[in-house]
Amino acid sequence: MAQTRMIRLTVNGETGSYTVPVRQNLVDFIRNDLGLTGSHVGCEHGVCGACSIEVNGDLVRGCLMFAVQADGAEITTIEGLAESGRGAALRAAFTARNALQCGYCTPGMLATALDYVEGGGAADRDAIRAHLSGNYCRCTGYQSIVDAVCDVIEGRVEA
Amino acid sequence: MSGPLTIFDRPRDYIGQPVPRADTKRLLQGRGTFxxxxxxxxxxxxxxxxxxxxxxxxxxxxxxxxxxxxxxxxxxxxxxxxxxxxxxxxxxxxxxxxxxxxxxxxxxxxxxxxxxxxxxxxxxxxxxxxxxxxxxxxxxxxxEAVTDMETALDPATPVIHAEMDSNLAWERTVDVGDVDAAFARDDVTVVERRFRFGRHTGVTLExxxxxxxxxxxxxxxxxxxxxxxxxxxxxxxxxxxxxxxxxxxxxxxxxGGSFGIxxxxxxxxxxxxxxxxxxxxxxxxxxxxxxxxxxDIHARDHVVDGRIAVDAEGRVAALAFDDITGIGPFSMYPRTSAIEANQVLNLTGAPYVIGNYRAHAKVVFQNKNMMCQYRAVGHPIAMAVADCLLEDAAHEIGMDVVEIRRRNLIPDDAYPTQSASGMKLDDLSHHKSLETLVETMDYDARRAEHAKLREDGIYRGLGLISMVEVTNPSPMFYGIGGAPIASQDGATIRLDAGGGVHVSSSVTEQGQGTNAILAQIAADVFGVPIARVKVTTGDTRTTPYGGGTWASRGAGIGGEACLQAAQALKEQVLEVAAVILQSAPGKLDIRAGAVVDAEGGAERMTLSDLARTVYYRGNELPADLKPELVATRHYRVTDFPFVFTNCAMAAEVEVDPETGFVQVLNFWAVEDCGRVINPVLVDEQVRGGVVQGIGGALYEECIYDAEGQLQNATMADYLVPMAFEMPDIVVKHVETPTKTSVLGAKGAGEAGTGGAPGAVMNAVNDALRPLGAEIHQMPMTPERILRALGKV
Structure with missing residues (x-):
């Protein structure tokens, strides 16, 4: 089998063709080849959630998918969210509630929280905690993140 | 307090307010630099x-x-x-x-x-x-691998370092009063427990x-x-x-997270x-x-044989324990791996009046990864040993666990004083914090509810902890022993031509909000809007010399240096302004980025005007006026080895006797970290710390086999607290500013991690007691709970 393969994909609205090693995972490609270092690598085995990104509308762990599997995909990373303005209310709420400290889990946490909010999730603290339960944060104790998500759902945030 | 007027004698815009951290926006847009x-x-x-x-x-x-x-x-x-x-x-x-x-x-x-x-x-x-x-x-x-710390000193055990006669790294005994006589009294009840604390590690996400x-x-x-x-x-x-x-x-x-790792x-x-x-x-x-x-360094991994003697009135007559801990094959450089055991000796029972105290620790080498200082160094062991013994003793003599604390906690008006181990203590509020806790958690009502639920086979428990936390360390922590570790920190503040202010500080930022609180302090003390303050930390080439961030010292020490530097710059600017405006420094003030009349507040000139005059048009100034518009101040704690904080916490848990699962239903923390600079940041330090402590109490353990192989070196196998298992945590404050600084801030970073494990252990034992079971090993896994219940 060839060591590399050509893929074509759209990341944050920008389409390109790339030659990638077939063994390279998606988040390494996004970080190292595209320079989108906002997506973080925490465990590399799908447990911590730091590398969560949106692939074709689904929330995906960038460390559990190979770059070649993303051929033809549309991908949105934390940089893309910031540039498009999508998730602005959540970002404002995260700042107001200090729902991040070191910021390393934040790209995945924000993507997961956005997935919940855009999916019509209710301001139910247990349901929010359940939805976030695949994203590890060592700093905050999670409460402020739950607060931020509730603030957005209940319309307490001006983006 | 008498003395010169300070920032706390005038209105403030930022110190004490929940000011959002400027750094969050960058991190939320994926613009961090890890x-x-x-x-x-x-x-x-x-x-x-x-x-x-x-x-x-x-x-x-x-x-x-x-x-x-x-x-x-x-x-x-x-x-x-x-x-x-x-x-x-x-x-x-x-x-x-x-x-x-x-x-x-x-x-x-x-x-x-x-x-x-x-x-x-x-x-x-x-x-x-x-x-x-x-x-x-x-x-x-x-x-042959030496993995069991409890047999590491046996003559039959191989010695890891050929040049040594045993695997003993360090040993120390603290012996105060007449412990043996106190335990021998015929009017005391003695409770003995063996505690086991698992090995943890920090699991920083970066x-x-x-x-x-x-x-x-x-x-x-x-x-x-x-x-x-x-x-x-x-x-x-x-x-x-x-x-x-x-x-x-x-x-x-x-x-991306550090926690001492x-x-x-x-x-x-x-x-x-x-x-x-x-x-x-x-x-x-x-x-x-x-x-x-x-x-990454591991921590904890202690076995403690503890004893407490209390009289019929619930007064502690004596506290004694033997601690053994295995630190891996070397003592970590340069902080050493004996500090955790030393903290256990120094801190156990420190909230209480204890006249007879004996503490002994052995630190041994073993063929496992090294252990060293990790968030709340020694505190989880020290606090759990004292407060679990105390609560168990209370039950033995039929006394409520709040009441026994009331009878033994050092009175709030007794300071300055010292602990049994000789730690100098000042500005603490154990009683006020405990009473605030009892009120906040509705203690009596919960007790009544638990009694009723037990009739339905629901086993809930409450556990408390009264604790101290070591913060704002002086040179007595490391520097005295020859370590290249500064206990002082510096801040340089300069006024730039545009009227903005730049703070450069030797304390560092790992997300706890150092940069934010430095900006708050500089903005308030110097007198500019916080948006005009830029902060640099974490660069030996550009910041003043200092220790960085450890032992909850960033706000208390770095913050005080920043306060002093901002005050010095302000005095300097007012001197220049007085010359330019033909006024006197005492008649002027700086507010919202402008020099104003101290009386009335009328604007006289903007800071930008002043700075541009100095930097561009020095010809307009008298020849003997040589303003620098930059000031540096350094600060260290001199009167005390450490500035202690105190905290009272409580956990409410439910134990399922069929599965052994423990759920933490509620958690309350009343923290006295002195002056609160930013309540949002402090509350989150407490909450994040509590969650880390709950992790240690219930989930986290580096599991080694007898050959020294770490069995669970993945995030799927080493369990950390996730959002779903964690409760909301109520945080309240008692504010007793430390007199060692103008700022009055103590540290807040470690109390949660230091105190939560003991509180959770007490709560679990409170729930298990009606079932005739008890557990004194962390983490309290379902299997261990079931073993305690005799079900497996």
Missing amino acids: IDDIQLPRMLHAAFVRSSVAHGVITGIDVAEARALPGVVAVYTGADIAPHVEPYVGVLSHLAGLRSAPQMPLAVGVTRWIGEPLAMIVAQSRAVAEDAAALVTVEIDPL TRGAVAAYDPSEDELTFWYSGQAPHMMQFIFAKHLGLPEENVRVVSQDV KIHTYGDEVATALAAKLLGRPVKFVADRMESFLS
Whole structure:
């Protein structure tokens, strides 16, 4: 089998063709080849959630998918969210509630929280905690993140 | 308080307010700069071959195949790098008798724990470096591994370091009063317990990592690392790699969690710096998750045999314990691995009036990963031992656990005083905090509810803890013992031409909000809107000299230095303004970025006007007026070895006797960290700390087998607290500012982690007691609970 393969994909609205090693995972490609270092690598085995990104509308762990599997995909990373303005209310709420400290889990946490909010999730603290339960944060104790998500759902945030 | 007027004698806009952190916006847009985000021209990548044997003689390392792999630039073994590194030994002179053996970045001759770096590959990518690492063949003649700390001192156990007579690293006894006589009294009830505390590790989400760059033309090393103490590392690289100290620059940018994990000397990081020096090219090393579990320092892992004697009135007559802890094969450099045991000796029972106290600790070597200082060093052990013994004793004599605390906590009006172990204590509020806690949690109602639920077979429990936390350390912590660790910190504040203010500080930021609180302090004290304040931390080339962040010192020490510098700059600016405005400094003030009349507040000139006059049009100033518009102040704690805080906490749990599962239903914390600079940040330090403490109480443990193999070195197997299991945590404050500074702030970073485990253990035992069971081992896993219940 060839060591590399050509893929074509759209990341944050920008389409390109790339030659990638077939063994390279998606988040390494996004970080190292595209320079989108906002997506973080925490465990590399799908447990911590730091590398969560949106692939074709689904929330995906960038460390559990190979770059070649993303051929033809549309991908949105934390940089893309910031540039498009999508998730602005959540970002404002995260700042107001200090729902991040070191910021390393934040790209995945924000993507997961956005997935919940855009999916019509209710301001139910247990349901929010359940939805976030695949994203590890060592700093905050999670409460402020739950607060931020509730603030957005209940319309307490001006983006 | 008498004395000169301070910022606390006038209205403030920022100190004490929930000001949002400026740094969050950047991080929420993916614009942080963590170690693996750094890309430099010609940069190479390192991977390490690590020992798979806990103890053995290295008889051969074959690197030929690895070296031949395309893309590999260099391969180093321990023998290759030994000539370039001065060995390091983790001892300090104030820990009398502490011994360790010389360490090298890569093992030389003998390997002593699984995960120890044996060889280093430097290649064009991390992937190629890992490929090459897999091609290295290491031959090791196994020696018997010393893994059980409780038998590490037995004569039959092999000695890990041939030059020593035993595996004992350090031993200390504190003996105050007449403990034996107190336990022998016929009017006391004695309770004895054996406590076991599991090994934990920090699991920072950003693993350890570094980028090292060396410029041979200038003989300069620049070391970007994910760490907490740039100046300490500057010294270490200079000394051990043979560089002039001023030629070493250490930079910490965004740090993805640290908690004490990233404040030590790790062989792989030293080797990374050396490789950059030898190759003259930048080298990046980022640990993968398994490397983190195998090589990030571990902590806790204590077995404590404790005894308490209380009289019929519930007064503590004596407290005594023996502690043993296994620290791995070396004492970590330069902080040493004896500090945690020393903290246990110093802090156990410190909230209480105890006249008779004996504490003894043995620190032993073993063939496991090294242990060292991690968030709340020693506190989880010290607080759990004292307060679990106290609550168990209360039950023995039929007294409520709040009441027994009321009878034994040091009175709030007794300060200054000292603990049984001789710790100087001041400005604490145990009683007020406890009463606030009892009220906040609705203690009596919950007790009544629990009694009723028990009739329905629902087993809930409440557990409390009254604790102290070591913060704002003086030179007595490390500097006195010869460590290259500053306890003082500095801040430089300058007024720029545009009227903005730049703060440069030697304390560091890992997300706790250092930069934010420095900006709050500078803005309030100097008198500018906070948006006009820019903060730099984490760079030995540009910040004043200082200790960085550890032992909850950033706000208390770094904040006070910033306050003093801002005050000095203000006085300087007012002097200049008085000349320009033909007024007197005392008649002027700085508010909202402008020089104003102190009386009435009318604006006289903007800071920008003043600064532009000084910088551009010095011709308008008298020749003898030479304003600098920059001020530096340093601050250290001088009157006390440490500035203690106190906290009262409670946990409410439900134990399922069928499954052994423990759910934490509620948690309350009443914290007195002195002046609260930013309540949002402080509350979150407490909450994050509590969650980390709950992790230690219920989930987290580095599980080793008898051969010294770590069994659960993945995030799927080492359980950390996730959102779903954690409760909301109620945080309240009692504010007793420390008199050691104008700012009055103490630390807040570690109380939660230090106190929560004991509170949870007390709560679990409260729930189990009606079932005739008890548990004194952390983590309190379902299996252990079921064992305690006799069900498995």
